[in-house]
Amino acid sequence: MLAILATLLGNTLLYATPLTFAALGGMFSERSGVVNIGLEGMMTMGAFVAAVISIATGNPWLGLFLAGAAGGILALLHAVASVTFRADQVVSGVAINFMANGFSMFMLYKIFGGGQTPHIQTKLVKLAVPGLAKIPYFGEALFNNYPTVYLAFIFTFAAWLVLYKTPFGLRVRAVGEHPLAADTVGINVFLIRYICVIVSGVLAGIGGAAVSIGIIAEFTEVTIAGQGFIALAAMIFGKWTPWGALGACIFFGAANALDAIGQSIGMIRYVNPAFFSMLPYLLTIIALAGFIGRANAPAADGKPYDKGH
Amino acid sequence: MFKKILVFLTVAVMLLSLAGCGKTENTTAPNSGAKSETKKLKVGMATDVGGVNDESFNASAYRGLKKAESDLGAEVKVLESKQEADYDTNLSTLVRGGNDLTWGIGFAMANAIDKAAKDNPDKKFGIVDFAYFDNNGQNITPKNVVCVTFKEEEGSFLMGVIAAKMTKTKTVGFLGGVEIDLIKKFEYGFRAGVAAVDPGIKVLSGYAASFTDSAKGKALSNSMYSQGADVIYHASGGTGKGLFESAVENSKSDKKVWAIGVDSDQYKLAPDNTLSSMIKSVDNAVFDISKRLANNEWKGGQVVVYGLKEGGIDIAPTTSKNTPQAVIDLVNSYKQKIISGEISVPKTKAEFDSYMLKLPKQ
Numbered sequence: 245m246l247a248i249l250a251t252l253l254g255n256t257l258l259y260a261t262p263l264t265f266a267a268l269g270g271m272f273s274e275r276s277g278v279v280n281i282g283l284e285g286m287m288t289m290g291a292f293v294a295a296v297i298s299i300a301t302g303n304p305w306l307g308l309f310l311a312g313a314a315g316g317i318l319a320l321l322h323a324v325a326s327v328t329f330r331a332d333q334v335v336s337g338v339a340i341n342f343m344a345n346g347f348s349m350f351m352l353y354k355i356f357g358g359g360q361t362p363h364i365q366t367k368l369v370k371l372a373v374p375g376l377a378k379i380p381y382f383g384e385a386l387f388n389n390y391p392t393v394y395l396a397f398i399f400t401f402a403a404w405l406v407l408y409k410t411p412f413g414l415r416v417r418a419v420g421e422h423p424l425a426a427d428t429v430g431i432n433v434f435l436i437r438y439i440c441v442i443v444s445g446v447l448a449g450i451g452g453a454a455v456s457i458g459i460i461a462e463f464t465e466v467t468i469a470g471q472g473f474i475a476l477a478a479m480i481f482g483k484w485t486p487w488g489a490l491g492a493c494i495f496f497g498a499a500n501a502l503d504a505i506g507q508s509i510g511m512i513r514y515v516n517p518a519f520f521s522m523l524p525y526l527l528t529i530i531a532l533a534g535f536i537g538r539a540n541a542p543a544a545d546g547k548p549y550d551k552g553h
Numbered sequence: 554m555f556k557k558i559l560v561f562l563t564v565a566v567m568l569l570s571l572a573g574c575g576k577t578e579n580t581t582a583p584n585s586g587a588k589s590e591t592k593k594l595k596v597g598m599a600t601d602v603g604g605v606n607d608e609s610f611n612a613s614a615y616r617g618l619k620k621a622e623s624d625l626g627a628e629v630k631v632l633e634s635k636q637e638a639d640y641d642t643n644l645s646t647l648v649r650g651g652n653d654l655t656w657g658i659g660f661a662m663a664n665a666i667d668k669a670a671k672d673n674p675d676k677k678f679g680i681v682d683f684a685y686f687d688n689n690g691q692n693i694t695p696k697n698v699v700c701v702t703f704k705e706e707e708g709s710f711l712m713g714v715i716a717a718k719m720t721k722t723k724t725v726g727f728l729g730g731v732e733i734d735l736i737k738k739f740e741y742g743f744r745a746g747v748a749a750v751d752p753g754i755k756v757l758s759g760y761a762a763s764f765t766d767s768a769k770g771k772a773l774s775n776s777m778y779s780q781g782a783d784v785i786y787h788a789s790g791g792t793g794k795g796l797f798e799s800a801v802e803n804s805k806s807d808k809k810v811w812a813i814g815v816d817s818d819q820y821k822l823a824p825d826n827t828l829s830s831m832i833k834s835v836d837n838a839v840f841d842i843s844k845r846l847a848n849n850e851w852k853g854g855q856v857v858v859y860g861l862k863e864g865g866i867d868i869a870p871t872t873s874k875n876t877p878q879a880v881i882d883l884v885n886s887y888k889q890k891i892i893s894g895e896i897s898v899p900k901t902k903a904e905f906d907s908y909m910l911k912l913p914k915q
Contacts, residue, residue: 248779251778251780258771357606358604358605359633360791363608370802459798460767460795461794461798464604465635
């Protein structure tokens with residue numbers, strides 16, 4: 245039984261890690277007042293770049309790094325469109341999703357002659373935390389894991405630190421709530437928004453890499469398959485906060501893990517696995533409808549800021 | 554904001570449904586070395602959503618097509634399907650492209666092939682893994698279609714034998730793609746093989762509800778390994794790549810765990826953790842049927858079944874890398890018994906139950 249629980253925990257982290265990066269990214273973007281529907285595309289791009297770079301150079305860390313960079317570049321486009329040119333942020337994000345999907349597929353055919361990369365031989369390998377990994381059952385599940393899993397937790401802490409304990413974080417929150425007020429006290433609204441949107445792209449790109457060179461070892465059209473949207477939902481479910489986003493991602497991951505493990509354990513066997521697949525979204529809708537506390541979006545979320553008015 | 558979310562959700566649904574619309578062509582120039590004939594045989598192939606790089610089923614079909622190109626001098630063309638809506642389009646593109654024979658790879662294309670065959674009675678078609686029967690068991694294959702099916706249960710039986718001989722925990726696992734009759738054939742064949750060696754061995758099973766979700770395949774494999782299985786056999790297409798990832802990661806110095814591949818030789822996905830692969834020679838079948846057309850021996854409206862006997866099903870040559878010779882010898886003796894008809898391998902739940910009753914008590 246303990247072994248099964250440990251596996252459940254391990255599988256939960258497996259599913260939650262990529263979501264966490266993207267959700268944190270989405271949080272930064274939205275806290276500064278820019279809706280980022282493009283997370284999906286940025287994850288796709290990150291997953292694709294990480295796969296290609298790992299295959300080409302044999303260095304998954306370089307893949308991870310460049311996946312972040314690729315996500316950031318894509319996010320820069322989103323920032324230019326939605327911050328500088330005040331385009332509709334939803335439309336811009338959707339365009340990014342299309343573009344990333346189309347571009348990565350096109351390049352896959354160009355490079356590999358098919359809709360899939362070959363099996364990636366050099367992927368991120370699990371790192372055991374000395375000592376802790378020796379804890380019976382749970383040490384293995386928690387502390388012998390992909391570096392991306394540890395990074396997800398470190399990034400969450402860092403995001404909390406930046407957002408709530410630094411002057412920069414205060415400015416981000418001010419810009420997201422009331423950009424005009426922030427502007428009048430001398431905060432550069434555009435700069436803050438640019439930084440936050442690019443950070444969201446970098447994080448989403450890393451999230452994508454956590455799938456293609458972490459969990460699995462390939463990139464195909466279905467590698468990301470909606471995880472960017474799930475991350476977006478997780479961020480909303482987590483009420484636009486770092487720990488909330490992490491918690492929601494772990495919860496979503498647990499639902500997926502139950503789906504996978506439920507087929508063979510005790511009572512859960514009698515619950516249709518499809519129910520667990522549905523659960524996270526059902527709860528997100530409930531959360532959005534305001535049943536689980538209030539989910540208050542930043543006041544200026546989704547509204548372009550026009551300095552002239 | 555909520556209005557926006559509504560807009561976003563609508564757009565997201567549209568996006569997801571459109572995302573796979575693009576199709577890409579993979580044309581290979583005809584073999585320049587081949588003698589120029591008066592009329593070159595043209596063979597087209599549409600893959601299912603797996604794509605030619607799936608290192609499994611479609612990849613095998615593609616090898617068969619390439620062989621038709623090099624050995625028969627045929628002009629070949631492949632279209633990959635990104636989603637089910639592409640099947641009809643891809644098939645009609647191939648037919649309009651003047652192909653003499655058009656292949657649909659995978660049971661999922663059954664309706665599309667049927668439709669294309671009826672719309673184009675002067676063209677020839679082939680489908681892999683599907684046979685057209687009506688409710689009374691009458692063969693209703695259109696006259697211009699050849700169906701190719703395999704006795705997967707026979708090969709799965711041999712994999713079951715290997716798994717049963719190699720397990721130390723007396724627990725093995727089966728990872729399936731989608732819970733359909735075709736995949737159940739693999740499962741019951743595998744279970745029968747395990748039981749033939751030792752009926753006391755426990756067989757876990759898990760289905761991913763997908764042939765492309767390798768993350769789910771990995772999570773399911775993790776679960777089965779943690780419940781004590783030390784050998785897992787999969788029949789789940791791309792989902793199964795997660796099994797190999799899981800096998801590598803769950804293998805400890807004191808407890809080695811193994812994976813068994815399917816369709817193509819999957820040894821290279823995890824060289825230290827792969828016992829064997831059940832080879833389903835879609836390539837041989839595709840080549841064979843294409844060759845019949847080249848030699849004017851093609852006969853439509855029939856179902857061609859490939860089993861161990863016909864060489865359509867076999868075990869991977871790389872089996873010897875991690876499986877002891879004694880086990881391979883045992884597998885070969887079972888193989889002979891299946892070929893001679895001494896063992897009839899079950900492919901459904903009912904057949905499996907009666908097989909178990911007849912099994913000699915140990």
